Amino acid sequence: MKLAHVYLEYQKLSLNHTFTYDCQDLPVERGMRVKVPFGNRLSVGFVDHVEEVERYEGRYQLKAVYEVLDEKPLINEELFALAKQMSYHYVAPMISCFQAMLPSKIKPRSHKDKVVFETWIEYVMHKRNPTKRQLEVLDEMKVLQSISKREFLMLYKSVGTRLIKEGCFRELLCEKEALLQGERLDVKKKLSAAQEKAFAEIKAAKQDVVLLHGMTGSGKTELYLQLAQEVVEAGETVLVLVPEIALTPQMVKRVTMRFGADVAIYHSGLSPQQKYEQYQLVAKGRVHIVVGTRSAVFMPFAKLGLIVMDEEHDNSYKQDQSPRYHCRDVALWRGRYHHCKVLLGSATPSLESYARAYKQVYGLVSLKERINKQMPKIDLVDMKGSMRKGAHHLIAPALKEAIEQCVMRKEQVILLLNRRGHTPILRCGECGEVLHCPHCDSAMAYHKQKQVLKCHICDTTTAVPTACPNCHATQSFEYIGYGTQRMEEALLSLLPGIRVLRMDRDTTTQKDAHERLLEQFENQEYDILLGTQMIAKGLDFENVTLVGILNADAGLARSDYACVEETFDLLYQACGRSGRGAKAGRVMMQVFDTEHYAVRCAMLQDYEQFFYHEMRYRHLAGYPPYRYLSSVVLHHAQSDVAREESERLLAQFQGRKDILFLGVSELGKRMDRFRFRILMKSKDQDRMIQLLHEMYAYHASAKMRTKIELDSETVGS
Numbered sequence: 001m002k003l004a005h006v007y008l009e010y011q012k013l014s015l016n017h018t019f020t021y022d023c024q025d026l027p028v029e030r031g032m033r034v035k036v037p038f039g040n041r042l043s044v045g046f047v048d049h050v051e052e053v054e055r056y057e058g059r060y061q062l063k064a065v066y067e068v069l070d071e072k073p074l075i076n077e078e079l080f081a082l083a084k085q086m087s088y089h090y091v092a093p094m095i096s097c098f099q100a101m102l103p104s105k106i107k108p109r110s111h112k113d114k115v116v117f118e119t120w121i122e123y124v125m126h127k128r129n130p131t132k133r134q135l136e137v138l139d140e141m142k143v144l145q146s147i148s149k150r151e152f153l154m155l156y157k158s159v160g161t162r163l164i165k166e167g168c169f170r171e172l173l174c175e176k177e178a179l180l181q182g183e184r185l186d187v188k189k190k191l192s193a194a195q196e197k198a199f200a201e202i203k204a205a206k207q208d209v210v211l212l213h214g215m216t217g218s219g220k221t222e223l224y225l226q227l228a229q230e231v232v233e234a235g236e237t238v239l240v241l242v243p244e245i246a247l248t249p250q251m252v253k254r255v256t257m258r259f260g261a262d263v264a265i266y267h268s269g270l271s272p273q274q275k276y277e278q279y280q281l282v283a284k285g286r287v288h289i290v291v292g293t294r295s296a297v298f299m300p301f302a303k304l305g306l307i308v309m310d311e312e313h314d315n316s317y318k319q320d321q322s323p324r325y326h327c328r329d330v331a332l333w334r335g336r337y338h339h340c341k342v343l344l345g346s347a348t349p350s351l352e353s354y355a356r357a358y359k360q361v362y363g364l365v366s367l368k369e370r371i372n373k374q375m376p377k378i379d380l381v382d383m384k385g386s387m388r389k390g391a392h393h394l395i396a397p398a399l400k401e402a403i404e405q406c407v408m409r410k411e412q413v414i415l416l417l418n419r420r421g422h423t424p425i426l427r428c429g430e431c432g433e434v435l436h437c438p439h440c441d442s443a444m445a446y447h448k449q450k451q452v453l454k455c456h457i458c459d460t461t462t463a464v465p466t467a468c469p470n471c472h473a474t475q476s477f478e479y480i481g482y483g484t485q486r487m488e489e490a491l492l493s494l495l496p497g498i499r500v501l502r503m504d505r506d507t508t509t510q511k512d513a514h515e516r517l518l519e520q521f522e523n524q525e526y527d528i529l530l531g532t533q534m535i536a537k538g539l540d541f542e543n544v545t546l547v548g549i550l551n552a553d554a555g556l557a558r559s560d561y562a563c564v565e566e567t568f569d570l571l572y573q574a575c576g577r578s579g580r581g582a583k584a585g586r587v588m589m590q591v592f593d594t595e596h597y598a599v600r601c602a603m604l605q606d607y608e609q610f611f612y613h614e615m616r617y618r619h620l621a622g623y624p625p626y627r628y629l630s631s632v633v634l635h636h637a638q639s640d641v642a643r644e645e646s647e648r649l650l651a652q653f654q655g656r657k658d659i660l661f662l663g664v665s666e667l668g669k670r671m672d673r674f675r676f677r678i679l680m681k682s683k684d685q686d687r688m689i690q691l692l693h694e695m696y697a698y699h700a701s702a703k704m705r706t707k708i709e710l711d712s713e714t715v716g717s
């Protein structure tokens with residue numbers, strides 16, 4: 001008989017547990033989805049493998065597969081092995097790894113989602129006495145054979161309609177595919193001497209992983225494109241990974257202008273259908289270049305020739321729910337499998353990548369000057385005592401003046417509002433109570449236009465109460481903190497008539513909003529682009545000659561060890577947005593702590609100095625990349641249960657050799673669940689991962705009532 005071993009969603013068992021079903025006479029293969037009876041309902045599962053046996057000898061009564069959902073396996077052997085590796089490394093159930101790998105339409109747990117069909121036409125016969133134009137079209141179709149009707153009509157319009165009417169084609173119903181679009185409007189630039197040298201060094205590096213450390217505007221992207229071109233010409237595929245969506249539009253534009261329709265694009269802003277179509281382009285080998293965010297690293301490439309990871313230090317490469325993978329790890333694993341080069345690019349590399357390059361584990365290639373040979377002039381504006389001096393406490397007089405001059409010259413400004421400490425909140429002026437989310441330990445953000453409060457963790461939205469929930473005073477709320485909305489108002493009152501384009505989560509909820517707003521700014525419909533972290537990185541506007549950073553050092557006050565690195569990156573990157581074209585640029589950073597090394601090094605645009613300073617601190621404090629840091633979080637609707645079980649789990653494993661346990665700490669409430677964390681440090685990654693597996697297994701076998709979340713940070717040098 002034939003048995004299928006199936007992964008199902010079920011938390012209380014080992015990570016790679018499968019359930020067995022009878023699949024006699026069904027066309028089931030490894031890597032397909034099946035619908036099976038589970039408990040008292042039908043569930044969708046993912047087939048690990050199929051096996052022929054004489055007789056079933058399991059403990060339970062054998063049930064049969066109810067339905068096979070796919071015609072072909074969704075995952076190839078490389079991706080199967082990758083899922084295994086992720087499951088081990090990130091201590092995550094196999095099914096969640098497959099879940100992370102596939103676009104939502106074909107995720108292992110989704111029911112067969114409606115695949116959208118469309119009409120295709122196929123060449124069948126020639127026409128008698130065709131016109132010249134008709135003949136051209138028919139000849140092209142003889143070569144193409146088939147094409148979607150939608151695309152055909154876009155290409156050939158009325159001539160096409162005519163030929164269809166005359167019966168030259170047969171119509172078929174096929175799965176809807178992405179239209180390949182894009183014209184090659186751009187040719188490769190002649191590399192500068194510095195780029196030429198870097199290009200040769202990257203190709204000659206003996207290591208498979210190369211870190212390209214190049215300051216902002218030094219021409220890294222141009223290098224990526226030219227390296228990619230060589231690989232594509234050799235018939236192999238290139239993956240270009242980019243951080244979050246904010247900078248994708250510009251990168252996508254540059255890649256499609258260079259490579260035309262040979263490009264697939266994959267990011268979270270696409271609809272499920274669009275994602276599926278882009279995924280299929282790669283699965284069918286129709287494109288040679290893929291540009292995408294984090295999850296694009298799982299595309300089913302046949303033969304990768306190069307992986308580029310732009311802004312490799314960016315936090316958006318890490319997924320913050322299970323499996324908590326880091327895209328860089330996965331990129332390195334895939335690079336090893338395909339024997340291809342992995343190029344990590346950044347102006348501010350992560351400490352761990354730079355440390356590896358320093359030790360020659362990775363190759364290190366540097367680009368030390370900007371293409372336009374100009375550095376912006378960077379000034380600190382000391383904000384200490386600015387309130388007392390009665391000046392506007394958000395924008396110092398010096399910055400205000402610089403903005404005015406810039407706008408007078410018809411040049412543009414980017415104003416970055418450091419998000420930390422800027423959430424606009426409401427506080428009761430009588431008793432000091434801050435309005436919190438009822439489900440999370442978090443102050444709610446105040447949205448003035450809609451007069452609502454919104455939680456940034458769970459998105460709960462409520463109307464502003466009429467009285468303080470604590471002291472019942474009415475009309476006692478004060479508005480503190482400056483969000484982008486309020487900043488916009490402040491700017492307009494300070495500089496009447498100025499055209500401000502605000503870019504934040506509220507103005508970019510619509511599809512393609514990012515792209516549209518950036519385009520409007522590029523067309524100089526606005527003087528100032530105002531936003532948070534979203535606008536600090538990657539943007540390339542020639543006419544921007546002033547960057548102002550408000551509250552630049554606000555992030556330094558946080559308690560977690562990575563805050564200094566984050567602040568440095570943000571400031572350094574933001575500086576890189578100014579003076580990228582022919583005109584000289586300027587940057588003004590408003591800070592309270594003018595002496596802090598993160599601020600100083602950003603001002604001097606000196607990454608190396610920052611690296612040495614920060615590494616010394618990490619070494620002394622025993623933080624990554626000198627130690628691996630892992631955490632286990634238990635959460636439950638009752639605080640006592642979560643605390644008690646966390647302490648029990650800690651007691652069970654404390655004292656383990658080579659692992660430093662930092663105790664249980666309370667993380668507060670999120671979405672009505674109380675969270676407690678056990679933090680651990682070790683020099684030995686294998687031991688750490690092993691321990692996490694044991695903790696996971698213990699948590700399941702001891703029938704604990706909490707839910708468990710593990711995070712094995714892979715940071716290490």
Ligand code: ADP
Pocket residue numbers: 189190191192195214215216217218219220221222223371372540580
């Ligand atoms: P980075 O990715 O390091 O920030 P870019 O590749 O975006 O740098 O280059 C900065 C600017 O210089 C861009 O506007 C780009 O078009 C231009 N540029 C890059 N390389 C060259 C070159 N070899 N010749 C002329 N212009 C270039």
Ligand code: ZN
Pocket residue numbers: 437438439440442455456457458459460671
């Ligand atoms: Zn909440």
